[in-house]
Amino acid sequence: QSVLTQPPSVSAAPGQKVTISCSGSSSNIGNNYVSWYQQLPGTAPKLLIYENNKRPSGIPDRFSGSKSGTSATLGITGLQTGDEADYYCGTWDSSLSASVFGTGTKVTVL
């Protein structure tokens, strides 16, 4: 029932780059900031990117975010085995008056 759509999985070799898309609509991504969360196996989600492209203190610059229209993208460069996790986009939906999350993407390091 997620209103934001992500690919179920992406994978790449160590050191390579992956991108994760997040597709929404004008009531959510189109008119609100997007954030990204990393959820390592068995742990709580952690804020990775906020306000479309800003990184909290302590998040390496290998992680980047962007937004265009009603879609957003998370990029991870220099992929490491420690990056294996589920990644979720999130934003506010003005029509629903609710926070919404993406369907989640599992990143696998080959």
Place this chain on the structure above:
Amino acid sequence: QVQLVQSGAEVKKPGASVKVSCKASGYTFTSYDINWVRQATGQGLEWMGWMNPNSGNTGYAQKFQGRVTMTRNTSISTAYMELSSLRSEDTAVYYCACAAGKLLIYWGQGTLVTVSS
């Protein structure tokens, strides 16, 4: 450092209620909203609602209206989420998170609620 420490796992029967607590430390409790998000096993994140610890004002997702109640005790910097009329589909890990506006900054460790007869 900011910490949100949640209460332990719960097992409830269908039709019962559960109340999960979330104790905040490392910041002024009344300065940031508390949101609740749940995650069924192997599933994605589902937002349940928010509470302003200063005013007590709340906002709930449509899906949970009438079944969820979010409260707080400012004297002990603790937020609560109570979900009633439990059914098997409510089995999930429940997270609290402190929020700046709509941004979920810090998350609790999660509380597993199992609904089973």
